[in-house]
Amino acid sequence: MPQTTLSMPGRRFVIGVPYGWLLLFFLLPFLILLYISFVDMGNDINPFKPIWDSGTGLLKLKYENYWSIFRNPDGGVLFQTLYIEAYLRSIWYALCTAVLCLLIGYPFAYFIARSKPSVRPALLMMVMLPFWTSFLLRVYAWKGILADQGVVNQLLMASGLTTEPVQLLYTNVSMLVGMTYVYLPFMVLPLYANLVKMDFRLLEAAYDLGTSPWKAFWLITVPLSRAGIVAGFMLVFIPSVGEFVIPSLLGGPENIMIGRVVWDEMFTSNNWPRASALAVVMIGLIVIPLALYYRYTGESAESRD
């Protein structure tokens, strides 16, 4: 056992801080959300009503907040609701964003990791540079680029490829462009951190054993960077699912994302319990497959490191 320089209370404090942080700012809000999702507001629109019967003290949960997500209140087919549609759409576009970020980010990260150590900080700085300006400003900038009279359309018309402006803004294309652009650094950084540690001699060993560079990339580099790929994928995918601002500003009006639905339920319909239930289901949709994935791969990853 390594020598401990911290006393037991000291160690507990150091370990306790992050746990305390998570407890206070993640678990507690989540529990509040969970609570509200079972509240029956009645007519007085109070989302903090007790969820137990004041007389008997028994729990009185309003499951209807959840049921209505999966089936319209006036009947209809199970899972055929606007909510489910929004969930699937959000997950689909989040997946597309994550895949696009991976395809663009991997060569990025690979190039930085393979460049001279002296220029790496500068290259990493360039990846992070966009964070220095306002997020909203950057998304608005894309409006200017993709608008009918924007830079892209000007170029297209000048080159004679089209005479009329092409509708780019307020489409799925513009939304994906914006999401990929904003989330790219979250893919590049974990991938870089992983790739920079890779032993280049492993590639030499692969060449030596008769593997072409392209094949060696797939057989050695990609499997060894799996942890970085997964981390980057999750960092992009998870916030993309609930992304609200970018779809609102760049996306089309017909494709409503779940983030927008939650917003509308909360602030337009003032139905906090419904909004909370939608958020809880979304967390479940993301966390459960994630937990299963880590449980499934956790053991082999542990034995490798």
Add this chain to the structure above:
Amino acid sequence: MAVQPDKVGYLVTEKLVKRFDDALAVDEVSLSIAQGEIFALLGSSGCGKSTLLRMLAGFESPTSGRILLGGQDVAKLAPYNRPINMMFQSYALFPHLNIWENVAFGLKREGLPKDEIKQRTGEMLDLVQLGAYAQRKPHQLSGGQQQRVALARSLAKRPKLLLLDEPLGALDKKLREQTQFELVNIIEKVGVTCVMVTHDQEEAMTMASRIAVMSKGSVLQVGTPEEVYEHPSNRFVADFIGNVNVFEGRLSVDEVDRCAAITGIGEIHIGHGVSGTLNMPVGIAVRPEKIEISKTRPAVDVNLFTGKVKEIAYFGSYNTFIVLASDGTRVKITEANTSRQELSDITWEDDVYFWWGDRAGVLLRD
């Protein structure tokens, strides 16, 4: 293992040069290596031995010169197209693959039938006695076992040439001695031609049939371990291989079968001739273990000198004395500890005689 002269020339490098920007890493190296030979490139770090090995493997392309393997020029071939395999210094085992997959890696790339891959991988694992570990991951093996996996992997493709980069460098001293014999046994069993790189002269001498001593990108001497040790061709080789005393002086006698030189400690006689001119500066190399030491005057009169014992070091199997000769030259002398307490009568500040036979010294001209 004796080298058959008619077989020399299986691997030939012709005036091989590698230049990095302004630095000359390998300077016109021409070597001829026999089939089945274990050949060592020996030198300190930065002497160009690793660059030379990397050129053989194909990781560096020569600035000029040719590499012929079995008559075929391989210098232009990519590493993955050369019939040459390398055992890397740190083994470079693929951490995400198990031992079986590591060894089978090269065979799979060749697109061999499944049965053959299975059979040959099995053979290789048996050869290095790791059949029981096939399903383990590299990190679950000890350093010595990893080294054997690396060897099996580099031999699996039956290369025409096997390259070993500091094969024992990552092992601790005790394991190294045992492993070097094991390694030679396996290589000889397979019969593959082998070029190894090492900075450890002991390793080179025990494993290799011939050694090329390198310095500053050039090969200074090529010979069997015995030749290189007993007849170093110059100061660097004499100094690099083992311990040596070099006495500086001028040539005073130059006959067909003997010569002598006047040095600081006196006239030294050598039992071989030299084609030189009288009075030219020379060095005489004498190995510490070839010098005798005693407190009483021996019955010899050639190469007999006196001095005072300054330091004694006890190494278990032998003792080392540093003797200060009359002119202040420090002379290193080692005596084997053949019987207990034999040399205990020599101690610090003792006046001693030291001498050597006329065949012990080697005349160095540069």
